Amino acid sequence: MTVFPDHAAEDYDERIARLVPGYGLAIGLMAHVLAARRPRPARVLVAGCGTGAEILAGAALLADTRFTAVEPSAGMLETARRKARAEGVEGRIDFHRDMLENTPEAPHDAAMLSLVLHFLPDDGAKRDLLRAIAARLRTGGQLLLVDALAPQEDDAPLRDWLQGRGHAPAAAEAVVGRMRETWHRIPRDRLVRLLEDAGFRVTAPFFQAFDYLGLEARRT
Numbered sequence: 001m002t003v004f005p006d007h008a009a010e011d012y013d014e015r016i017a018r019l020v021p022g023y024g025l026a027i028g029l030m031a032h033v034l035a036a037r038r039p040r041p042a043r044v045l046v047a048g049c050g051t052g053a054e055i056l057a058g059a060a061l062l063a064d065t066r067f068t069a070v071e072p073s074a075g076m077l078e079t080a081r082r083k084a085r086a087e088g089v090e091g092r093i094d095f096h097r098d099m100l101e102n103t104p105e106a107p108h109d110a111a112m113l114s115l116v117l118h119f120l121p122d123d124g125a126k127r128d129l130l131r132a133i134a135a136r137l138r139t140g141g142q143l144l145l146v147d148a149l150a151p152q153e154d155d156a157p158l159r160d161w162l163q164g165r166g167h168a169p170a171a172a173e174a175v176v177g178r179m180r181e182t183w184h185r186i187p188r189d190r191l192v193r194l195l196e197d198a199g200f201r202v203t204a205p206f207f208q209a210f211d212y213l214g215l216e217a218r219r220t
């Protein structure tokens, strides 16, 4: 199940910050890497934008940039729209309630993909999503990706961090178990190969916390 149910939007922002170590930092760094690019991106695709964290972080640093927000969950997308309105940036966002693959192949200067890829099996589905992004980026366009990689041997530090963020021991154990059993996490070298197959060249990492990695890649 990769499309989030509508009700997931209700407490998503509060939940995700307690589930993903360094979530706010990863999103903030994504926006800074985006804003450091010259010339500054005129149009940015945000695939699986959820409740809009990447868009709001990017819009705050890039005053003239337009964003394409793609999200199949109505609840998540409506929350993103409401937050964008509150920040006064709704007019710079084109909202698409759809899977990325079904949206027009309009060219973008950059794309952001945060916490989506690990939900897809590595049976061609991950590569297809990366290809769908590549098809919507101009040559040289930047992809900023945040995802959870294959687990390290020892989950104890992550379990401990989760408990420090208010999860009871059994709940922290359940989170780690879910990540191990239901997510499709791959090692970093496999991710790099999939990106290359999809038409990207990996340039630099910008974030790592436990198994969560932020990478920049360019459309070749």
Ligand SMILES: C[S@@+](CC[C@H](N)C(=O)[O-])C[C@H]1O[C@@H](n2cnc3c(N)ncnc32)[C@H](O)[C@@H]1O
Binding pocket: 002, 003, 004, 016, 047, 048, 049, 050, 051, 052, 053, 054, 070, 071, 072, 073, 076, 098, 099, 100, 101, 113, 114, 115, 116, 129
């Ligand atoms: C964990 S949320 C991440 C939201 C946001 N990017 C963040 O980092 O907080 C994953 C989102 O991807 C959406 N999604 C799943 N498959 C998608 C697809 N093929 N195209 C666009 N969005 C998709 C889900 O509905 C969900 O809202």
